[in-house]
Amino acid sequence: MEDFFKQFGSINRLRIPRNKKVFSYLCFGFDYQVLGGLQIGKSKHFGFIELESPKVSKIVCSLSTLFVVIQEEEQKLRKVALNISKDVKKFWTKIEKLVLYKHQLELEEKKKKALDRQLDFLLGRHKGIRLC
Numbered sequence: 819m820e821d822f823f824k825q826f827g828s829i830n831r832l833r834i835p836r837n838k839k840v841f842s843y844l845c846f847g848f849d850y851q852v853l854g855g856l857q858i859g860k861s862k863h864f865g866f867i868e869l870e871s872p873k874v875s876k877i878v879c880s881l882s883t884l885f886v887v888i889q890e891e892e893q894k895l896r897k898v899a900l901n902i903s904k905d906v907k908k909f910w911t912k913i914e915k916l917v918l919y920k921h922q923l924e925l926e927e928k929k930k931k932a933l934d935r936q937l938d939f940l941l942g943r944h945k946g947i948r949l950c
Contacts, residue, residue, distance in 0.1 A: 823867055827874050834865040 820832055837860045869875045 823869070823878065826869060826878050828870045829867065830870060831866070831868040833867075835862045836860065837862060 820829065823829055823832065867875075867878075869878060
């Protein structure tokens with residue numbers, strides 16, 4: 819995170835709070851200085867930064883809020899796309915079932931016609947044979 823903000827100028831202070839419960843659980847029995855000041859634990863999703871120039875600070879603030887807004891819009895679009903893909907999948911599975919059902923009906927009609935011809939032949943109802 820620090821590397822990202824260094825591109826805007828020198829940083830006076832940077833603080834990203836971490837979850838203490840996770841940190842204490844992971845570092846049980848270790849000294850914080852032994853770990854080299856590592857920040858272990860999940861982020862609380864906010865932070866504090868102080869840059870050298872106030873003008874640059876305002877620009878960075880507006881850029882970061884714009885970045886957050888863009889990310890939220892992207893997440894919304896992904897959710898919409900996910901719902902659309904689910905609906906498309908449902909549609910095509912229904913179409914597939916309909917096509918299979920229609921194909922089965924055609925096969926049943928052919929079988930029925932063949933059985934009717936065979937029955938007519940056995941009962942002598944066809945044109946060539948007459949029973950007295």
